Amino acid sequence: MIKLPSLRLSQTLLAWAAFVAAGLLFLLVAAIASLVVERISGSAVRSRLLNEGITWVEVRAEGLQIQLYGTAPNEAQRFHVVKLTGDMVENSRIRDRMDVAPPKAFEPPKFSLEMLRNDDGIQLIGLLPDGAQRDDLLAKAQALQVGSEVQNMIETAAYPAPDGWQPALDFGVAALTMLPRSKVSVSPDGVAVTAIAASDAERRSFEAALAGVRPEGLPVTVEISAPRPVITPFTLRFVKDAGGTRFDACSADTDKARSRIVAAARDAGVTGRILCAVGLGVPTPSWADAAAAGIAAVSALSEATITFRDADVTLEAGAGVSQADFDRVVGDLTATLPEVFSLDAKLAKSETVQQGPAEFTAVLNGETGRVELRGRLTDEAQRDAVGAFATSLFGTGKVYLAPRLDAETPDGWPVRVLAGLEALAQLKEGKLVVRADAVTVSGVTGSQVAKARISQVLSDKLGQGQTFKVDVRYDEALDPIASVPTPQECAEDVADVLKRHKIKFAPQSAEIEGASNAAIEALTDVLKRCPGARMEIQGHTDSQGSDGGNLSLSQARAEAVLLALQGRQVDVSGMSAKGYGETQPIADNASEEGREVNRRIDFVLAGVQKAAAAPQVGKDRDAAPAASPEVSPEAAEDDSPSLAPKKITVRPKPRPEKQG
Secondary structure (H helix, E strand, O other), X not given: OOOHHHHHHHHHHHHHHHHHHHHHHXXXXXXXXXXXXXXXXXXHHHHHHHHOOOOOOEEEEEOOEEEEEOEEOOHHHHHHHHHHHHOOOOHHHEEEOOEEOOOOOOOOOOOEEEEEEEOOEEEEEEEEOOHHHHHHHHHHHHHHOOOOOOEEEEEEXXXXXXXXXXXXXXXXXXXXXXXXXXXXXXXXXXXXEEEEOOOHHHHHHHHHHHHHHOOOOOOEXXXXXXXXXXXXXXXXXXXXXOOEEEEEEOEEOOHHHHHHHHHHHHHOOOOOOOOOEEOEOOOOOOHHHHHHHHHHHHHOOOOEEEEEEOOEEEXXXXXXXXXXXXXXXXXXXXXXXXXXXXXXXXXOOOOOOOOOOOEEEEEEOOOOOOEEEEEEEOOHHHHHHHHHHHHHHHOOOOEEEEEEEOOOOOOOHHHHHHHHHHHHOOOOEEEEEEEOOOEEEEEEEOOOOHHHHHHHHHHHHHOOOOOEEEEEEEOHHHOOOOOOOOHHHHXXXXXXXXXXXXXXXXXXXXXXXXXXXXXXXXXXXXXXXXXXXXEEEEEEOOOOOOHXXXXXXXXXXXXXXXXXXXXXXXXXXXXXXXXXXXXOOOOOOOOHHHHXXXXXXXXXXXXXXXXXXXXXXXXXXXXXXXXXXXXOHHHOOOOOOOXXXXXXXXXXXXXXXXXX
């Protein structure tokens, strides 16, 4: 029996099952396709943004949608990211979830100004707060540069001037006005001045002028260089007489040569500051050897003068020198002098030298500048020549000429008179006496180099072997730049104070003892005349105790000296304190005397190389700073116009008591 309805039911179920299976398969394929599209789209967008350097965007692919998250720096960056994404996928699929960073307040620009001035003109470069300052600056610069336009590369910004800008700008313009060859950099933080001077005297004059207009509290850096002068003739004159030992003139070709000459003079008994100019024109590299030998020769005699004029050397011994001593010293000097030098030596006779009748005098009045010339001249031609030469030296209307004509004047008389007048012109007030046997120049000057220049003139014009005398007194009140000490002079004054006073500390402590107040007060007086002096206060100990303990103690004591000066209103902006512990001994640590020497305080000019440390021998449990200092021979003091800094090493004298 056949059941046909059941068969129809089974076919219907199969059809429905096939339909459902096809639907499920379609959904699966669609899901897989969606995932593939999602992954491909997200990856493509990320790659494109990274290639553009955009790293702050997070890309999320959810189905067919590309969602963008992150914080855009600004609205333009946000729009740029949306555009780049739209190049990869349809805009309808993009969902912008990005934020935009809030705008920041605009910071004012950094104002600055560079001013360059030389023989070719003036250049102005920089950014100023407003146009009024620019117009005023251009007007002042144009007044300095007549005949051509100032190179103006100044921009302005409509912002108020920051604190400190106006004082810095005013000082910078003042510096530009004073310095014809300079670069002046102005900022709210300070002013930097770099310039070139024609001579060392002009350099010191510039420094004094800038110090006078510098606003209080304004950081200022000034670097003014000066070429070494040409010295002709190259002159050195060293004298030993009843007034002591001294230089009438001193010249050196290098700093090393100057130090050697100064050291030789110290050994010969010269005290105080020494002016020894470093310049060009030396006749031989052996100049320092010859000068040291000549100074030693004078020191060996009771009264003598030695004069170097280039390679010509004249030794004049006084009447009190015995013939035996004279012969011995001259023999030694002849053997010691380098071959290029020529020596002329003479011994004065003990009997009174009869003066010849010929004499010429010139008296210079310091108040009026008028010079009166009297005495013997050979003839009218010589009188006219002397009058014209004196007028060229002292000025029109400043010469009174009342000579006596005498045809019997000694040989070379005109040369001696003219040389003496040229020497007298170096003084503020003085007198010239010309005789047959000698030329004497005496008086007062406000220039530290006048005595040297007079010696150069007389040595050059009179010739080798001719006798002359220079009796010139330097008056600091007449020197317009004497009140402005150089860094070397400041360091020398500090060393001089520490030679006369002791700085003591409590044992194993950085507390300065009350007995050292005199030393601190004296240092205060010196350093207040040297505002902003760039020095390093160094603390040193002996080798006893641990390395770390010595280093800490030396540092604390150096800082104590610095703070003591600061507490007395000394400008310590250029000073620093540093402890070196036992690392730089200058004496043998094996003995108590050596350890006492090593316990010291040094004042060193900034930028100076430290001396090589001596080997340490032995250990000492107490490390105290120096008490009674001496300046080392290798750091001899002088007042010469050298550009290179030097180190002033303060060395202690041994003392019987021992400090911790």
